[in-house]
Amino acid sequence: MYHKLTATPETCQWGYFDNALEPALTIRSGDVVAMECLTHHAGEAPDLMMDDGVREVYENIDKNDRGPGPHIVTGPIAVVGAEPGDVLECRFLQAEPRLPYGVNFQANWGLLYGPVRAPLGHATTTDLESHQHVVVYEADWQQGTAKGLFQYAYPYADESPYPGTFIEPHTVARQSALRGVSVPLRPHMGTAGVAPAQSGRIHTVPPGEFGGNVDNRSFVPGTRMFYPVQVPSALFWAGDTHFAEGDGEISGTAIEGHLNVMLQFVLHKNLRIRTPLLETDxxxxxxxxxxxxxxxxxxxxxxxxxxxxxxxxxxxxxxxxxxxxxxxxxxxxxxxxxxxxxxxxxxxxxxxxx
Amino acid sequence: MYHKLTATPETCQWGYFDNALEPALTIRSGDVVAMECLTHHAGEAPDLMMDDGVREVYENIDKNDRGPGPHIVTGPIAVVGAEPGDVLECRFLQAEPRLPYGVNFQANWGLLYGPVRAPLGHATTTDLESHQHVVVYEADWQQGTAKGLFQYAYPYADESPYPGTFIEPHTVARQSALRGVSVPLRPHMGTAGVAPAQSGRIHTVPPGEFGGNVDNRSFVPGTRMFYPVQVPSALFWAGDTHFAEGDGEISGTAIEGHLNVMLQFVLHKNLRIRTPLLETDxxxxxxxxxxxxxxxxxxxxxxxxxxxxxxxxxxxxxxxxxxxxxxxxxxxxxxxxxxxxxxxxxxxxxxxxx
Missing domain, CATH: 3.10.28.20 (Acetamidase/Formamidase-like domains)
Known part of the structure; x- marks a missing residue:
């Protein structure tokens, strides 16, 4: 059976998983779901990364109802008959960009933020130490590449006021970035998985046995991820979609952009895995x-x-x-x-x- | 100019680099060297991995003159005009197996030696915890693959008596291993580099800015590694050759086998790198x-x-x-x-x- 799950203030959670939530959708093993996934970085290029639907989520999920994590996730999807100990296979059938722009954010949690002492005893990457930075990319889905569009220094030294803060174009100095560079597109879900067993609002950042913020750039259309089910009905979530990422995701983010994805779910009663497993051809x-x-x-x-x-x-x-x-x-x-x-x-x- | 550097008790050092050693060969930038490199694991299948030349090295380098590391390296090769601050490029032109057998050693320094606690709180890899193990592979250079030949439990619980200890076939129970499995060959030098600046006998195990035991399985024929020169004349060494390895080299070793390699050396006066750099096409x-x-x-x-x-x-x-x-x-x-x-x-x- 085929389902559609639109991203709305009602079907999205901002910054958490909670296994007590009512399902946004209930499906059976074998069903296909066309699902809208939003990035939480659209505020860094609001002139390029908003349409009416995105804006509705950004404006209507209360700022105090966001967190503890930064990610927007769509769901949960209940799978009839799923029990802890089962395995939920998520077949990634297709991905389309909702809008052709994405943000790479150089975050204060990035690998090279703070002083890096290089082998010869002095810093190699002093320019990166001290503030956050944004690079906006434009994707060409036909070519299969993204190109640098512009960059700017992020105006908040440390935390932004709340997840999804708008940085209006006129408030920053946008400059050209990475002219002539082509990044291969590898559309994937940064955050996807079943509900954690722990109750309450679970932070979306740390990945775990349930999946979540796994950030494997190889989870592209044509591949399938297997998740160990933790709670009855599995409760699948996805969001935090990426256009491209390198292994390591060192700046703290990928090219973060909205994707409309098509997924098929298959429930396995007799598989035994203990950590997410990705299979390609x-x-x-x-x-x-x-x-x-x-x-x-x-x-x-x-x-x-x-x-x-x-x-x-x-x-x-x-x-x-x-x-x-x-x-x-x-x-x-x-x-x-x-x-x-x-x-x-x-x-x-x-x-x-x- | 073309040179040949045979592996003999005089041109090999067992377990160390020492920048005070006399060069085994002196070359100029642009020269090509056909060089014999030996593995230190031939003692684990002495019936398959010895010929007269290998045996001469194993028998005639005094057991007390081996160490502190385990590797056999051939060299050093002096490069006329090389100075600290220069870069030595090593172009890997060709590799041929001396004998078509190699050893994978599951060492007590391997990643899964000792108890591994898996996510669900009990060990997944209990069979691997407690002793060392040998798997011998046979390589088919035409096919470009290696196949498992046999395995046996290594008879020494911890350290072997000395590097290169012979394990005679009749002293262990050889059993079939990995029947039907094909490992892609990726012949490379596990250990190669310029002399470290530090004086004395330097342990061959830890890699460093000078290269050494880098163990990058992508350093195959057709690629070139760049090393920051540390001492006058550069003093290049290579050895510890591998038929195949995965990124990580988790058991502690690759498929360790003897290789005859052909290398070209190019000295760069105006490059500035601070750690080895590998370039492919x-x-x-x-x-x-x-x-x-x-x-x-x-x-x-x-x-x-x-x-x-x-x-x-x-x-x-x-x-x-x-x-x-x-x-x-x-x-x-x-x-x-x-x-x-x-x-x-x-x-x-x-x-x-x-």
Missing amino acids: TEVMVHGFHENLDEAVRIAAAETVYEMGRRWGLSQRESYSLLSVAGDLRVTQVVNGVKGAHFVLSKSVVREMR | TEVMVHGFHENLDEAVRIAAAETVYEMGRRWGLSQRESYSLLSVAGDLRVTQVVNGVKGAHFVLSKSVVREMR
């Missing part, structure tokens, strides 16, 4: 999360060993060897408090296994 | 090293920002944005004490810059 990616990147990579590696046993019947010794010689450890993001690493394994290595 | 990769992976990624990111300014004239703000939306942060290795991360940037993003 050619690769399997297993995530690990931890405040400390050294621990995140250990968790990702251990969960990948476990998954290889489940999937291909390999012993832990065999899986460990294969990962060391053919698996790739990547940094998903280092800017969400809880950092993310993922192991990428090409399915071609086991192609000839009987 | 399509990508630039900048390395960062630190005991703590969180710091290693910061250093790699900062050095990449610096390199983008040098190379393309981008401002730090522009480079930072571009890295966040189009650069990929990868984990080079997490097993060399000093961990490595590298930023990968596709050159296609700046293709249309004027």
